[in-house]
Amino acid sequence: METILYDVSDGIATLTLNRPDKLNAISLALAEETGAAVREAGADPAVRCLLITGAGRGFSAGADLSAVQSLAPEGGGPLPLGDILRRAYHPMIVPIVKLEKPVVAAVNGVAAGAGCSLALACDFRIASEEARFIQAFVRIGLIPDSGANYFLPRLVGIAKALELAVLGDTIDAQEALRVGLVTKLAPPDKLMDEARAFCERLARGPTRAYALTKRALAFGATGDLESTLEYEAELQEQLALTHDVVEGVRAFLEKRQANFQGR
Numbered sequence: 001m002e003t004i005l006y007d008v009s010d011g012i013a014t015l016t017l018n019r020p021d022k023l024n025a026i027s028l029a030l031a032e033e034t035g036a037a038v039r040e041a042g043a044d045p046a047v048r049c050l051l052i053t054g055a056g057r058g059f060s061a062g063a064d065l066s067a068v069q070s071l072a073p074e075g076g077g078p079l080p081l082g083d084i085l086r087r088a089y090h091p092m093i094v095p096i097v098k099l100e101k102p103v104v105a106a107v108n109g110v111a112a113g114a115g116c117s118l119a120l121a122c123d124f125r126i127a128s129e130e131a132r133f134i135q136a137f138v139r140i141g142l143i144p145d146s147g148a149n150y151f152l153p154r155l156v157g158i159a160k161a162l163e164l165a166v167l168g169d170t171i172d173a174q175e176a177l178r179v180g181l182v183t184k185l186a187p188p189d190k191l192m193d194e195a196r197a198f199c200e201r202l203a204r205g206p207t208r209a210y211a212l213t214k215r216a217l218a219f220g221a222t223g224d225l226e227s228t229l230e231y232e233a234e235l236q237e238q239l240a241l242t243h244d245v246v247e248g249v250r251a252f253l254e255k256r257q258a259n260f261q262g263r
């Protein structure tokens with residue numbers, strides 16, 4: 001892979017966006033390779049948590065604007081932005097949201113435009129105290145994309161989402177924590193250690209319960225009470241079949257730590 005690094009150890013897959021000279025701007029190759037690596041993490045039983053970060057001083061500066069012009073049709077015409085999103089960006093974002101394992105973003109620096117959407121698609125964001133978040137789309141005359149219109153109102157409410165999207169201002173890490181965009185902050189030199197420790201905790205957890213929690217919350221966010229109650233009952237029935245529920249209950253009764261195996 002040319003634009004990302006991917007490594008698995010101790011139950012954690014680490015995916016590093018790796019175009020540091022362009023602040024990890026998203027080329028078609030980076031989008032494709034990221035989506036493929038996320039799917040690989042999903043299929044690999046050795047992976048129980050996915051960590052996404054950026055090489056160098058940025059997390060991701062969004063769409064690679066230096067490459068966009070070259071995608072214009074020969075002989076002129078509008079940029080095929082819809083096609084690019086459908087073909088490259090959506091297959092990068094959807095597998096992250098659907099991954100049946102926890103996904104943590106270690107936001108090491110600026111996250112702008114679709115790079116911010118990529119961070120928001122993750123289940124948790126641990127940000128460097130020097131990270132910045134920018135809904136940069138409006139600065140080039142676009143609306144938020146790559147799922148920002150889905151993630152932002154859910155995380156910060158529609159009024160704040162509108163403010164961030166319309167003004168396109170830079171918000172610093174402290175403000176991002178205050179409004180609920182990030183889970184926690186870490187000093188820049190401790191970010192990866194803290195993110196890794198967070199992932200280690202998740203990788204030792206009941207992976208199937210995490211997966212079905214993601215599904216249940218997504219369902220509950222749009223469903224009515226009765227259908228959500230029924231959905232919860234169905235998912236608990238599935239979990240009752242897992243090793244981890246048997247082990248969790250037994251460990252409680254034996255007054256010891258559960259040894260979850262993710263199955």
Ligand code: T3D
Nearest residue numbers: 022023025061062063064065066081084085112113114136
């Ligand atoms: O269908 C579609 O394709 C549409 C999809 C759209 C989705 C989007 O993401 S739209 C939004 C695209 N992103 C942006 O508009 C952000 C552009 N970048 C910036 O505004 C700034 O770079 C930042 C605020 C993110 C960071 O500023 P700063 O001062 O820390 O760094 P810098 O000096 O501006 O950037 C460092 C280098 O990265 C620089 O290259 P150089 O001059 O050293 O050779 C810069 O050109 C490059 N870079 C930064 N962002 C991008 C980029 N190169 C290509 N594309 C970028 N998005």
